[in-house]
Amino acid sequence: MAKHLWSRNRDILHSLLSLFIILVGCRTSPPDPLQHPYNNDYLAASKRIEANSAADEIGRFLNNISRMTISSGDLTNVFRVATLNSSEIAVLDGGTMLVHRVKTDGTDVAILGGHGREPGHYISPSDLITIPTGVAVVDFTTHRVIRYDTAGKFAGSFIYTPQGFSGSRILYDQHANTFALFGNRWKSVYVSGQPTSDLVHLYKNDGTFVKSAFEFPSRLMPLGLINDDAPVTSSDEAGNMYFMLPFEYTIHVISPSGSVSDLLSSSVHTFHAPTTPLHLEDRDLAKFHSWELQWTPIRALVIDHGVALVEYEAFDRLRYTVDVWRLSDHTKLATYETNCLIVSHPNEERRIMLVNNPMFGGTRPYELIFGTISPQ
Amino acid sequence: MNSSSERFHLNKKARQVIQIIVVIICVAFVAKVTLQRRSESRAEAYIVSDGERTLMNLSRLRGIPLHNLRTGKSEELQDRPRQKLRLLVFLTAADCSTCLSQLPHWDFLSRTTAIKDLDIVLIFVYTSQDEARSFLDAYRLPYDAFLDDRNLIPGAVGIPSKTPVSILVRNDYEVLTASPATNSTDLQRSFEARVQSIAELNAK
Numbered sequence: 164m165a166k167h168l169w170s171r172n173r174d175i176l177h178s179l180l181s182l183f184i185i186l187v188g189c190r191t192s193p194p195d196p197l198q199h200p201y202n203n204d205y206l207a208a209s210k211r212i213e214a215n216s217a218a219d220e221i222g223r224f225l226n227n228i229s230r231m232t233i234s235s236g237d238l239t240n241v242f243r244v245a246t247l248n249s250s251e252i253a254v255l256d257g258g259t260m261l262v263h264r265v266k267t268d269g270t271d272v273a274i275l276g277g278h279g280r281e282p283g284h285y286i287s288p289s290d291l292i293t294i295p296t297g298v299a300v301v302d303f304t305t306h307r308v309i310r311y312d313t314a315g316k317f318a319g320s321f322i323y324t325p326q327g328f329s330g331s332r333i334l335y336d337q338h339a340n341t342f343a344l345f346g347n348r349w350k351s352v353y354v355s356g357q358p359t360s361d362l363v364h365l366y367k368n369d370g371t372f373v374k375s376a377f378e379f380p381s382r383l384m385p386l387g388l389i390n391d392d393a394p395v396t397s398s399d400e401a402g403n404m405y406f407m408l409p410f411e412y413t414i415h416v417i418s419p420s421g422s423v424s425d426l427l428s429s430s431v432h433t434f435h436a437p438t439t440p441l442h443l444e445d446r447d448l449a450k451f452h453s454w455e456l457q458w459t460p461i462r463a464l465v466i467d468h469g470v471a472l473v474e475y476e477a478f479d480r481l482r483y484t485v486d487v488w489r490l491s492d493h494t495k496l497a498t499y500e501t502n503c504l505i506v507s508h509p510n511e512e513r514r515i516m517l518v519n520n521p522m523f524g525g526t527r528p529y530e531l532i533f534g535t536i537s538p539q
Numbered sequence: 540m541n542s543s544s545e546r547f548h549l550n551k552k553a554r555q556v557i558q559i560i561v562v563i564i565c566v567a568f569v570a571k572v573t574l575q576r577r578s579e580s581r582a583e584a585y586i587v588s589d590g591e592r593t594l595m596n597l598s599r600l601r602g603i604p605l606h607n608l609r610t611g612k613s614e615e616l617q618d619r620p621r622q623k624l625r626l627l628v629f630l631t632a633a634d635c636s637t638c639l640s641q642l643p644h645w646d647f648l649s650r651t652t653a654i655k656d657l658d659i660v661l662i663f664v665y666t667s668q669d670e671a672r673s674f675l676d677a678y679r680l681p682y683d684a685f686l687d688d689r690n691l692i693p694g695a696v697g698i699p700s701k702t703p704v705s706i707l708v709r710n711d712y713e714v715l716t717a718s719p720a721t722n723s724t725d726l727q728r729s730f731e732a733r734v735q736s737i738a739e740l741n742a743k
Contacts, residue, residue: 280631280665280700281690305633307670322633322670325677370673 220499225534235271283317321370331393338402387441463505588719593699597712605685630703632674
C-alpha cells in the first residue's frame with residue numbers, strides 16, 4: 164500500500180516537473196529589434212576587432228596621449244565632446260540624450276541644460292561645438308541652437324524652424340561669427356513653397372538666417388542615402404569650414420561667403436561606398452546596421468594645420484581606418500587602423516578627443532583618450 | 540410670558556433666521572460653484588494626439604498676463620464682443636514642424652469672407668521672445684500674437700506635448716471645436732470645414 168502511494172506521488176511529481184520544464188522552456192519571446200539593435204554579423208565583427216585591439220595604431224597618428232575615465236555610470240553612447248572651459252568638457256551622450264559637464268579629472272559635475280521644451284533645454288541634442296563664449300548645442304527635435312556660457316549657464320537660443328530641416332551637425336566660424344548647421348530631412352518648406360534638399364544652412368551669431376547651400380546630390384537619391392546623410396565636419400584656424408558626407412570620399416569646403424566647393428576627392432581602395440539602397444520603412448535597427456556593414460561609413464574628419472584626418476568604419480582588422488592627407492598637394496601620407504573614434508574638433512591646444520570602440524561596452528565606465536595629431 | 544420664556548422664544552427665532560441665512564448661503568455657494576463648474580467645463584477641451592490625452596481649460600487664460608508681441612506690452616487676452624469667435628493657436632516656435640503644414644490652413648481661414656468675424660490669435664508657449672519674433676518674421680504672419688513669457692500657461696491651462704493646438708472659442712472661452720497637432724491634410728481640412736460651418740451659423 165505504502166509502495167503504491169509512493170509510486171502515485173512520484174508520477175504526480177514527474178508530471179509537475181515536466182509541466183514546469185515545458186512552461187519555463189516556452190518563456191522565450193521573439194527578439195525585439197529595437198531592444199537588440201545589433202545583428203549577429205555586427206556582434207561578430209565587434210568581437211573580432213576587440214580581439215585585435217593590441218594592434219591599435221592610435222600611437223602612430225597621435226602624440227602626448229592621455230586617458231580620462233568619466234566617473235558617471237549613466238553614459239552609454241558618447242559621440243560628441245567639446246571644451247566648455249579650462250577645467251571642464253561638455254560630453255554629449257546619445258544614450259541618455261543629455262550633455263554632461265565633466266571635469267578634466269573625470270568627475271561628472273552636472274547636466275548642461277537638461278531635457279525639456281522651454282528655452283535652455285533640449286529633446287534630442289545631435290551635436291555641440293565650442294564657441295568663444297562657451298558651448299553651443301543643436302537640437303534635432305526642437306530645431307534650436309542653444310548657447311551656454313563657460314559657467315554652464317543658459318545664454319540664449321535661436322530657432323531654425325523656418326528653414327525646414329532638422330540639424331544633425333553644427334560648426335562655428337570664429338572669424339566671421341557664423342554658425343553652419345547641417346541637415347535636410349524635410350522635403351518641403353512652406354515659406355518658399357519649393358521643395359528643398361539643401362544640406363548646409365548659415366546663420367549669424369544672433370541667429371539671423373543667412374543662406375542655405377549644397378543641394379543633396381540627386382544621383383544618390385535612388386539609394387535612399389538622404390536618410391543617412393549626417394555629415395562629418397571640421398574647421399581650421401583660418402576660419403574655413405569643411406564637411407564630408409558619410410558615403411562619399413570628398414571633402415567639401417564652405418567659403419566665408421557661404422559657397423560650397425570640393426577640396427579633395429579620391430578613390431581610396433580601403434573605402435567602399437554603399438551600393439545597395441537603404442530602406443527605413445520597417446524601422447529595424449538591426450537591418451540598418453547590417454546595411455552599414457556592407458560599406459565603410461565615414462565617421463570623423465579633422466582638419467589641423469594643413470593636414471586632414473579622414474576616419475571611416477571599416478570593421479577590417481580593427482574597427483576604424485584613418486587616412487592622413489596633406490591638403491596642399493592632396494597627398495595621402497599614411498593610413499592607420501584603430502578601434503578609437505574621434506569625437507571632437509581640435510581644441511586651442513590642438514588636442515582631439517576619442518572614444519574606444521563606442522556603443523559596444525568596450526569602455527565602461529567611459530574612457531576618453533586625448534592626443535595631438537603627430538606631424539607626418 | 541415671563542422674561543425667560545420671551546428670551547427663549549426670541550433665541551429660537553434668531554436661530555431659525557440664522558439657519559435660513561446659512562441655508563441660503565449654502566445654496567448660493569453650491570449654485571455658484573455649479574455654474575462656475577458648468578462654465579469651466581464649457582471651456583474645457585480634451586486634446587488627443589499620438590495616444591496622449593491632455594485636458595486644456597481655456598477659462599484659466601483669464602488673469603494670465605501675456606506679452607503682446609505686436610505692442611510689446613504685458614496684458615491679458617482682451618474681451619471681445621460675444622458674437623466674435625476666436626481661433627486660439629497654441630504653438631511653440633522651436634518644435635513646430637507641423638505648423639508648417641497648418642500655415643496654409645490658417646491663411647485660408649483668415650481669408651474666407653464667410654468667417655470675417657473670426658480672429659486668429661497665436662499664443663507662443665515654451666518660446667523665448669527672440670524665437671517668437673524670428674518665427675513671425677519668417678512666416679510674415681499678420682495675426683495677433685502673444686507670448687507666455689512667464690511660462691504660466693502649461694501649468695494653468697495645460698499644453699499637449701505636440702503643438703500647434705488650434706481651439707475655436709467664443710469670447711467667454713466656450714470651446715466650439717479643437718484640433719490637435721497633425722500633419723494629416725484630411726484632418727486639417729475637416730477642422731477647417733468645422734470652423735467654417737460654426738462661423739456661418741454664428742453669423743446668422
